[in-house]
Amino acid sequence: MAACWLLRSLSSNFSTVLPLLARSASLSPLQLTSKPYFGRTLASSSRLSAALKFTDKHEWIRVEDGIGTVGISNFAQEALGDVVYCGLPEVGTQLAQQDEFGALESVKAASELYSPLTGEVVEINTLLADNPGLVNKSCYKDGWLMKMSISKPAELDSLMDEAAYERYIHSIED
Amino acid sequence: MSESTMMSQVKKTFSLLNQRACSWSCSRSSSSFFTDSDSAGLVLQSHSTDVYQNLALEDWIDANVELQGRGILLLWRNRPAVVIGRHQNPWTECNLPVMRRAGIPLARRRSGGGTVFHDLGNLNLTFFTSKKAYDRQRNLKVVTDALRRLRPGLDVQATDRFDILLNGRYKISGTASRLSRKSSYHHCTLLHSADRSALSSVLRPSCPGIQSNATPSVPSPVANLLDHAPSLQWEELLGALVQQYNTEFGLHSALTDIDPTNESMFPGVGEMEVELRSWDWTFGKTPKFTMETQLELTNEQPPARCSARLQMEVKNGQIESCHLDVPVEWLPVRLSGELSSVLIGERFCPHRAAAAFSAVLRSESGATHRRLHRLCDAMLTVMG
Numbered sequence: 001m002a003a004c005w006l007l008r009s010l011s012s013n014f015s016t017v018l019p020l021l022a023r024s025a026s027l028s029p030l031q032l033t034s035k036p037y038f039g040r041t042l043a044s045s046s047r048l049s050a051a052l053k054f055t056d057k058h059e060w061i062r063v064e065d066g067i068g069t070v071g072i073s074n075f076a077q078e079a080l081g082d083v084v085y086c087g088l089p090e091v092g093t094q095l096a097q098q099d100e101f102g103a104l105e106s107v108k109a110a111s112e113l114y115s116p117l118t119g120e121v122v123e124i125n126t127l128l129a130d131n132p133g134l135v136n137k138s139c140y141k142d143g144w145l146m147k148m149s150i151s152k153p154a155e156l157d158s159l160m161d162e163a164a165y166e167r168y169i170h171s172i173e174d
Numbered sequence: 175m176s177e178s179t180m181m182s183q184v185k186k187t188f189s190l191l192n193q194r195a196c197s198w199s200c201s202r203s204s205s206s207f208f209t210d211s212d213s214a215g216l217v218l219q220s221h222s223t224d225v226y227q228n229l230a231l232e233d234w235i236d237a238n239v240e241l242q243g244r245g246i247l248l249l250w251r252n253r254p255a256v257v258i259g260r261h262q263n264p265w266t267e268c269n270l271p272v273m274r275r276a277g278i279p280l281a282r283r284r285s286g287g288g289t290v291f292h293d294l295g296n297l298n299l300t301f302f303t304s305k306k307a308y309d310r311q312r313n314l315k316v317v318t319d320a321l322r323r324l325r326p327g328l329d330v331q332a333t334d335r336f337d338i339l340l341n342g343r344y345k346i347s348g349t350a351s352r353l354s355r356k357s358s359y360h361h362c363t364l365l366h367s368a369d370r371s372a373l374s375s376v377l378r379p380s381c382p383g384i385q386s387n388a389t390p391s392v393p394s395p396v397a398n399l400l401d402h403a404p405s406l407q408w409e410e411l412l413g414a415l416v417q418q419y420n421t422e423f424g425l426h427s428a429l430t431d432i433d434p435t436n437e438s439m440f441p442g443v444g445e446m447e448v449e450l451r452s453w454d455w456t457f458g459k460t461p462k463f464t465m466e467t468q469l470e471l472t473n474e475q476p477p478a479r480c481s482a483r484l485q486m487e488v489k490n491g492q493i494e495s496c497h498l499d500v501p502v503e504w505l506p507v508r509l510s511g512e513l514s515s516v517l518i519g520e521r522f523c524p525h526r527a528a529a530a531f532s533a534v535l536r537s538e539s540g541a542t543h544r545r546l547h548r549l550c551d552a553m554l555t556v557m558g
Contacts, residue, residue, distance in 0.1 A: 057355070085261045085286075085389050085461070090490075103260060105389055109308075109351035109358065110260045110286035129387050129462075 052140070053116070053159035056168065060140065061116040061159070063150060068117060071144040072104070072135065075169050080106040083135040086128040088146055093121040095148065097155050102145070104135065113145065117155045123147040215425040217247045217416050221433045225255040225281045225292060230447035231434035232359060233284060235302055238440075241357040246302040247419045249412060249429070252292040254278045254369075256376055259287040259350060263388040263460050265522070270380040270558040278376060282456045285361065287350030288391030291376055295367035295398065297408075299415065301360045308358040310336050310349060312422065317347065317364065320418035324410065325403045337394065338362075344397030366408060367400040380558030386463030457491040457521070464488070469552040471504060473545060480504050484553060488522045498553075505545050509534070513549065524554040 052060045058076035061068045077083070085105040095101050095115040102113045124146045128134055134143040150156075160168060220228050228250045235246060255278060256268045264270065264280055267289040273280060292298070301313040314332040321330050329341045338347035351360040373396065399406055416429050437444055449455055469482045483499040496514040500507075516530040531550045538546055 085387070087261055087461075105259075105261050105286040109353045109360075110284065111353040112355070114355070 052162055053156055054162070054165035054168075055114065055116045055159055057114045059114060059116050061156075063153075063156065066150055067122060067147050068119065068150055069144050069147050070116060071139055072113070073165070074139055077136045077139045077143075079108075080104060080111060080136075081108045082106055083132045086125075086132050086135065086145065088124040088128070089121050091121050091123060095119060095121065097152070097158075104132075115148070116159060117148065118151045119148040120151075121146055121148050214243065215245045215247070215420075215423055215427050217419060217425075217427040217429050218249070218432050219412075219429050220248065220250040221431055222435065223251060223253045223294065225252040225257065225279065226447050226450045227434045228252060228298070229257075229281060229283055229450050230443050231432075231440065232300055232361070233446045233450075234434075234440045234443045236352065236354055236357055236359055239302070239357070241302055241304045241307075243304070245307065245423055245425075246300075247416070247427075248300040248302065249415070250298045250300070251294055251296060252298070254291070254293040254372065255281055256289060256291055257281045257283055258289045259389055259391075260284055260352075260459075261286065261389045261461060262289060262391070263384065263386050263463055264457060265381045265460075265463075265465075265558050266379045266384050266386070266388070267377070267391055268380065269376050269378045271524075272378075273376055276372070276376075278372075280456055281450060282459060283350065285350040285352040285359070286389065288348065288389070289377060290348055290363050291368065291373040292363070293368050293372065295365070295369065295400075297364040297366055297411065297415075299362055299364065303358055303360075304356065305353055305358045308351075308353065308360065310351065310360050313360050314338060314347070314349070314362065316418045316422050317362070317415065319422070320411075320414040321399070323418065324406060324414045328403060335392075336362075338364075340397050340399070340402060343395065345394040346397060346399060348394075364411075365396055365398045366406070366411060367398050368396075370396065370398065381465060381467075381556055383467035383556075384463050384465050386461055388461040388463065453491070453521070457523075460488070460491050462487070462489045465556070467556050469549070469556065471500075471545070471548055471552060473548065478504065482510070482549065482552070484556065486517075486522070491522055493517045493520050493522055498549075500549065505542070505549060509538070509542070509546060510549070513546075513553070522557060524557045527554055527557055 050062060050064050052062050054060050054073060058073045059070055060073050061070050083104050083106045087103040087105070089095070089101045093101070095118065097115060097118045099115045100112050101115045101121070103110045104113060125144050127142070128145070135145070137143065220231060222228055232248065235248065239246065254276070256273060258264050258267050258280065260283065262282070264282075268280065270280070299317065303309075311332060314336060317338060318330045318332055321328050330338055330346070331342065332338050336349035337345050340346045346365045347362050349360065349362040351358065377393070399411070412429070416427070419425070420427055432439070434440065434443060464485065464487050466483070466485045469484055470479070471482055472479045480501045482501070482504075485497045486493055487495040496517045498510045498514045500510040512534050513531060516534060517527060520526045520530050528550070535543065535546055535550065
């Protein structure tokens, strides 16, 4: 029946989605190099890469010397309410762009976190264990969530700069 | 309507609800379906009373069904089980030895919130919507309105913690939720006729002395609806909830039975169930914690009594470090040291610990063996 076929063919498109929930973040079928990219292009654009880039899921990433610091935006922390727990990945976890890497629990809900880029977790913010409220109080600075190496710098181009993100927020608020 | 016709109706609706990346022609031909109010919502009831199968079904719907402009209500119940929240510690939230003896499984859900006891007298309701339409108070209003319609005198109120209280005192419903990529779900319990003595016996800590930043439960006195509305039958309750959901959201959905293990309808749901059953998810996802406690050690021959101090660090459900401070006159330092070291890297679990201890026990005899044995037993007791 046509509708059944539609269901099956569409569900095969979800193969990138289903494994995300069916496995823990530390196991990835992707073979990724953990070497950061030290191309000339990156060095010459290091000024630009230190600026914030945003995803449509309201994560931000700031890349400096090949390492990206990741957090959630002010819009996101306001929408979440008081964060009571930060569930962050293990150092060494391999992440593809948009992979779930953890969750923030607030009074509102447990909200999934999605990786802005492809890379490897190199550090997590250990201060958040005892002080999860830092995510609300200082979402761009002390409330950073994790740092990751960048395997595919070109992915940065798919993210929004600050101005584009502001426009995006206004469009969804309407 | 025959069962196969009803099934194909549900399948059809699911396939339309699954249209994420749709070409123009596709959306135009099915646009009449979108305006048809039947496709704006579904009310489903799970066939299964297995907690893992039902949680997997929730995950599947959350991951695969297009919920922009639509909602789904899923009704389900489980054979006795304890369900902890995403970031909780099972050793502090529930009594694992009691559960093991009673054959009550533990499940960790993906939503936040606290620990609950499920049995066939507890109804679970899951409200699936887009993130934009996420509104817990509105969902709870469906429940309280339905209850007041059934029994107008009933004093039921939703609190600002999203509990529902009966007579301003007894919790009859608790809430938890999850926000994911494009959708959200809010689920809540509803105590109709649960076994309250089983509930209170399992919702106690397994281990003393645990320090952790895991999200704690807020204990509350509970009551069953049946105790306050003795004539309220299960089917009557379900019917009223379905009707109220339809009224609140402007729908005309009939309650449809589904089998959450049906792979052709829910491809990949089996894999989700496997993950939910796994030790790595259920116990391994426990936030890092330390356990510190005194072990009381006694001996008959010769009569002796002392205390030992045990301290452990557990990460991902595995013992990262273990320090055992036993008075040297009771047991040589070498042996207490050996017991500590065999536990490193083992799961925080009395069965695994017992297996690790057996090698150490085998190498001793006589009085030393007896004391070692008592120490091992004392350690196993505090490990849940």
